[in-house]
Amino acid sequence: MSTRLARMMFALAAASATTVAAEPVQFSGAAALEFTSKAVAFGQRPAGSAAIRKLQTFIAAQLKPLGCEVSEDSFEASTPIGPVAMKNIIARFRGTSGQSVAITGHYDTKKIPGVTFVGANDGGSSTGFLLELARVVSRMPHKNDIYLVWLDGEEAFGEWSDTNGTFGSRHLAAKWRADGTLLRLKALINVDMIGDRDLTLLNDGNSTEWLRHMVWDTAAQLGLNQHFASEPGSVLDDHMPFIQAGVSSVDLIDFDYGPQNAWWHTGRDTMDKLGAASFQVVGDVVLATLRRLER
Ligand SMILES: [Zn+2]
Numbered sequence: 001m002s003t004r005l006a007r008m009m010f011a012l013a014a015a016s017a018t019t020v021a022a023e024p025v026q027f028s029g030a031a032a033l034e035f036t037s038k039a040v041a042f043g044q045r046p047a048g049s050a051a052i053r054k055l056q057t058f059i060a061a062q063l064k065p066l067g068c069e070v071s072e073d074s075f076e077a078s079t080p081i082g083p084v085a086m087k088n089i090i091a092r093f094r095g096t097s098g099q100s101v102a103i104t105g106h107y108d109t110k111k112i113p114g115v116t117f118v119g120a121n122d123g124g125s126s127t128g129f130l131l132e133l134a135r136v137v138s139r140m141p142h143k144n145d146i147y148l149v150w151l152d153g154e155e156a157f158g159e160w161s162d163t164n165g166t167f168g169s170r171h172l173a174a175k176w177r178a179d180g181t182l183l184r185l186k187a188l189i190n191v192d193m194i195g196d197r198d199l200t201l202l203n204d205g206n207s208t209e210w211l212r213h214m215v216w217d218t219a220a221q222l223g224l225n226q227h228f229a230s231e232p233g234s235v236l237d238d239h240m241p242f243i244q245a246g247v248s249s250v251d252l253i254d255f256d257y258g259p260q261n262a263w264w265h266t267g268r269d270t271m272d273k274l275g276a277a278s279f280q281v282v283g284d285v286v287l288a289t290l291r292r293l294e295r
Pocket of ligand 1: 110122155265
């Protein structure tokens with residue numbers, strides 16, 4: 001290779017590197033909605049079903065080209081309907097700070113006898129949101145390790161209790177406690193039911209106060225606080241096993257889905273209720289919060 005050609009190639013490479021750096025990657029609410037639609041197209045996706053296994057393959061295929069480390073936390077859950085095979089899917093985007101943050105959400109849907117429940121918002125929206133977030137995180141600079149986790153088995157088989165539901169998050173919190181991952185985890189943000197066109201996120205009193213304040217304050221700075229409730233509420237969700245393990249965690253959930261939450265856990269939880277703008281709000285606030293957590 002001639003020196004002149006080598007210089008030209010170096011100049012071209014430098015120019016293209018500059019171009020990439022000059023375009024900050026943006027979260028797309030429309031893309032998150034599209035990913036959600038693809039997840040929902042697999043049909044009812046309860047833990048252990050053939051449909052959720054197809055969705056697991058789909059999620060893994062989306063992550064493959066992103067250059068992250070993908071691992072699976074597989075286990076057999078003891079449920080009221082017997083043992084059920086479950087699997088959390090974990091994508092790790094390495095940083096350099098030695099600390100980490102996690103964004104989690106469930107990808108299973110509730111098994112409801114006699115109801116065709118596709119969980120567009122409940123199970124679908126968190127799945128699609130995390131897939132779009134993965135695309136963004138793979139292309140943005142960050143110092144913390146960023147874990148994106150698709151949790152299995154959030155839904156109870158029948159009536160919710162301390163031991164029926166949150167199977168995946170309880171398993172992962174125990175695993176991460178045992179292997180030391182929790183010691184480096186400075187914050188965890190769980191998303192659930194964040195696709196409702198009429199988006200109001202619950203101000204959850206079970207979440208860690210400083211982290212909840214950081215998220216709400218970030219939303220206010222972005223002019224998005226109309227979607228973040230000011231009156232206090234509380235909810236039990238996949239953040240709880242991490243809270244109980246001592247991890248600062250916040251749950252972002254819109255638990256006001258349809259009139260008096262009437263679309264929740266019914267056949268009416270379908271794609272037509274969701275809007276790209278809601279995914280955009282949550283994506284923008286979560287990414288801005290991740291930037292604050294870098295400091
Ligand atoms: Zn649910």
